Amino acid sequence: MKNSWREALIGLCLAALPVAAMFVLVVLPAFEGLRFSLGYVPGDNPAYSTGSHLVTSSTPTLEVYRTLLSSPFVQADLRLTLTVTLFTVLLILLVGYSLALLVRFGPGRLGAAVRSLYLIPMFVPVVIAAYAFITLYGSRGWLDALLHHVGIGYRSPIYGIPGIVMGLVWSHLPFATLLLGSGLDALPEEQVEAARDSGAGFLSILWRIILPLNLTPTMIVAAFSGISVLGSYTVPALLGPNAPQMVGVAMEQYFGAYRQPQGAVALAMITFALAAAIGALYVWGISRTRRHG
Amino acid sequence: MQPVRRLEAVWFMRVPQMRRALLWILVLALGFFLLMPLLTLVLWAFADVWRYPSLLPQMYSLKWWNWVFHNGNLGKSALWSFTTAPVVVLLAWVICLPAAYAFSRLNFPGKRFFFVALLAADSFPRFGIYISVATLFFQWGLIGNYWGVVLVQLINVIVTMTWIPTAGFDGVPRELEEAARDSGANPLQVFWRVTLPLALPSILVASILAFLSAFDEAQGTLVVGAPDITTLPVLMYSLVANYPEPVGAVFSILLSIPNLLLLIFARRILLSGYLAAGFGVR
Structure with missing residues (x-):
């Protein structure tokens, strides 16, 4: 039994490295932030103690959250964030599935072409993607010009909710398609063939066989994209309306423009609570397929 | 079970030509969505005069390339980008x-808890972390400091660099290791000769993703690195806001070239399922 003790000790030491890094770089700062948002203002921290609208208290108080959540602006921000997250995740699944299905079941050349295209957004920095979207879809952009020649009126979606959604879908597509595609590759070929032989159409195969068997990857993609979209910054900072804003951008404004670090940190906590709910869903999803430990 | 309703449009789907046409429309729409933004950007990079509603620039020139290359900030930012991102990857390997x-x-207590805890920490909104991290770094003298920037970029790669290679090691057949051990190799030799080479593709995939994430990071780098350390994406933010379209376009192309080279090199390996395995698919 000496060996298993040694193994446990070595295992713990090795695993401790990333856990410790995560603790110092994320958990500790997050905990500091939580205390700050509950009214504990550290005097030795100028970034915190020089903020305006500070709530200072020796006992934990939810005052900051109360003020924040009762503001109609913040409410609008949160509503916008949830709307964008919902639509973005749905569209990521829809487009991601279209691409993954084309690669898996599309005619040979087509599948290969799609396969070499869909990875591109992964390699383009997000700030560039957002900028490219403005040049294409913006008012007086390329699409505007094209439709002008055809004689169709165009109102640019880029500074509205659709602009944010489009940008976020674009940047999350490679990840989603890769994961969904891997799930499809693992599908038993015979089952699909059998259904096809018995005369089932593509849609009913999709609905009755492919989607149920590919549920886990679908949930994983939904959860990861959801968390990432919730806290996203670059795309909603460059695209979308000036107000209301996604919470990621609102946080930055609270910290920078309004000089209210406490509000910024509290917003981060609220977003984290939402992300944690999605994360719990993910953990439940993978614990059904894979057991670690 | 719900009865499948036969809609009027179904006849359309029964004609093979129609079905093929629909498929191609779908593909073209997706192609447009994926590529057209980048193509527009490429046109802008070589445009001198491009007035609405022309579909192509009226006059082409390279003058903005010249402008960007003679802007002293470009070289400096490129240097910062290419000295931080690879070091982030190396550091992530070690950790x-x-x-x-x-x-x-290995079997050790709390294994599953730690594995999942990494994800929990990772789902904390970035900007909230950056604010708090900045105040910690301030106390430790890491603001405006090279290592401060490396550490802030490291935050985003820890989960990727742990999860994907874990799945990679999972995928190495134990029988191969046992066979090597039976033929007289010691544990270290087994690891270097058998386990590591077989897990290498997944490590490569994780490294590519880590590099991209570090290279792309702007928000934390701005908070921690300011004012001295501006990486390329940080510079891009100010260029987009303050200069005419071609400048941002030229800069975008320059910034994308290293990544697109990486894409050509990494395409096959990225498509082979290691990423999905790392996130629990299969």
């Missing part, structure tokens, strides 16, 4: 790869 091996091969 995460031994742990990935442990998560895959």
Whole structure:
């Protein structure tokens, strides 16, 4: 039994490295932030103690959250964030599935072409993607010009909710398609063939066989994209309306423009609570397929 | 079970030509969505005069390339980008790869908890972390400091660099290791000759993603690195806001070239399922 003790000790030491890094770089700062948002203002921290609208208290108080959540602006921000997250995740699944299905079941050349295209957004920095979207879809952009020649009126979606959604879908597509595609590759070929032989159409195969068997990857993609979209910054900072804003951008404004670090940190906590709910869903999803430990 | 309703449009789907046409429309729409933004950007980079509603620039020139290349900030930012991102990857190897091996091969208490805890920490909104991290770094003298920037970029790669290689080690057949051991190799030799080479593709995939994430990071780098350390994406933010379209376009192309080279090199390996395995698919 000496060996298993040694193994446990070595295992713990090795695993401790990333856990410790995560603790110092994320958990500790997050905990500091939580205390700050509950009214504990550290005097030795100028970034915190020089903020305006500070709530200072020796006992934990939810005052900051109360003020924040009762503001109609913040409410609008949160509503916008949830709307964008919902639509973005749905569209990521829809487009991601279209691409993954084309690669898996599309005619040979087509599948290969799609396969070499869909990875591109992964390699383009997000700030560039957002900028490219403005040049294409913006008012007086390329699409505007094209439709002008055809004689169709165009109102640019880029500074509205659709602009944010489009940008976020674009940047999350490679990840989603890769994961969904891997799930499809693992599908038993015979089952699909059998259904096809018995005369089932593509849609009913999709609905009755492919989607149920590919549920886990679908949930994983939904959860990861959801968390990432919730806290996203670059795309909603460059695209979308000036107000209301996604919470990621609102946080930055609270910290920078309004000089209210406490509000910024509290917003981060609220977003984290939402992300944690999605994360719990993910953990439940993978614990059904894979057991670690 | 719900009866499948036969809609009027179904006849359309029964004609093979129609079906093929629909498929191609779908593909073209997706192609447009994926590529057209980048193509527009390429046109802008070579445009001198491009007035609405022309579909192509009226006059082409390279003058903005000249302008960008003679802007002193470009070289400086490129240097910062290419000295931080690779170091982030190296540091992530040191921190995460031994742990990935442990998560895959060793039994120790709290294994599953730690593995999932990494994700929990990772789902904290970035900007909230950056604000708090900045105040910690301020106390430690890491603001405006090279290592401060490396550490802030490291935050985003820890989960990737742990999870994907864990799945990679999981995928190495134990029988191969046992066979090597039976033929007289010691544990270290087994690891270097058998386990590591077989897990290498997944490590490469994780490294590519880590590099991209570090290279792309702007928000934390701005908060921690300001005012001295501006990487390329940080510079891009100010260029987009303050200069005419071609400048941002030229800069975008320059910034994308290293990544697109990486894409050509990494395409096959990225498509082989290691990423999905790392996130629990299969």
